[in-house]
Amino acid sequence: MSRKAEKMDISGHLDAINKAFDSVRIAAFADLTVQLVLADSTKSNIGQEILDDLCIQAANAFECPALHTDNSLIDPPVEAIVMTDKGILLTLRSTEFSPNALIFECDYDINLKDILTMARDTLKKTGAE
């Protein structure tokens, strides 16, 4: 699949997720290695700077110092969630080595189970691995 076709396909999925969850403010698909948002769906107009910042934070969420030790207590992470006064930043990648990720900025009342199911399904369907 070409990068452009993949992007169009993902855009439809992002719109579907954005529509399905009132609590999702931004849904984005990004390449975390180059920290670039490739597609997004938002409930209000937002600037590129906000998307760039979101992408950097999503990439950095996986850089928790607790994981960079010889005796890490957990498997390599595929998902991360950050909670602040701004809300929730949720990031999913299909494997710990995948550069591609889905990123969501949400309110606290998000149904985590449902959005995780839909997002994982999107990663599979779009072959964004």
Add this chain to the structure above:
Amino acid sequence: MIASQDIMKRLKSLGNRSRFNQNNARIIASGNPDDNLGALLQEINETILARVLEFRTDTGAKLCLDVIGRRVLHISELQIPSGDEAANPVIGTLLSESEHLELFLQTVSRFTKDANELSVIASTPKQEFDTSAVGLQAGRLIKSIPESGNTEEPVIETESAAIQFLTSTSDITDWLILKGEDAGVNSGDSTNVAALEKVAESNIDKFESYLDQFTTNPNEPAAAIVGTLSGNRESILCFRIGEQLGLAVINGDAIPLIINKWRDLHN
């Protein structure tokens, strides 16, 4: 604010060696029955992890309390030689401040009345407590003691928000506070706690910087969960609440609950 003389008094008392009676129970008050109620409430106030506190008096009375996070959840047993407590409505009931504060203090006062010695044995509960229950907070109970002429007022400590958060669900299985007033306080499997300690070694600044990148201003509350967000697999929670910084191992399935607890803490 806690007065400096209270802090010095408390530090001095912590330096005293504990005394035990012939039943291997720790004696927490002796010689002056007026001290008993304050001493009992102080024990609750100093109990952070889930414990059954079994109090006994030299008059033959026995009182068992389920305590966690400086809160009493239940009176599980009460025996007072001179009274029939079978119909006491607070026994076995999940306690709440709005309904039971006064009745709890009356009951405990009857238990400690006239005793020349009050002792306690703390044990791990056989069954998990419902840690989402609020119960009766020790600080609130201490403030509600009727004036008794005691000169030794217990130091009122409030449970830190970090401890409240960590003890609010049993799905936060292993945890360690890295920085702040409760630095070093931990709970859970000793191997996991040791691993958390190793992870934290000389890395506290890195954890601060890690969380700062997500907040508008440095030192604002923030938490990150990294791992797998559902299923039986474990994830790492790194958080900052006020001055306190901590690390925990959590169960993936519990993350929605933990999100709710975090939100409740900040609303």
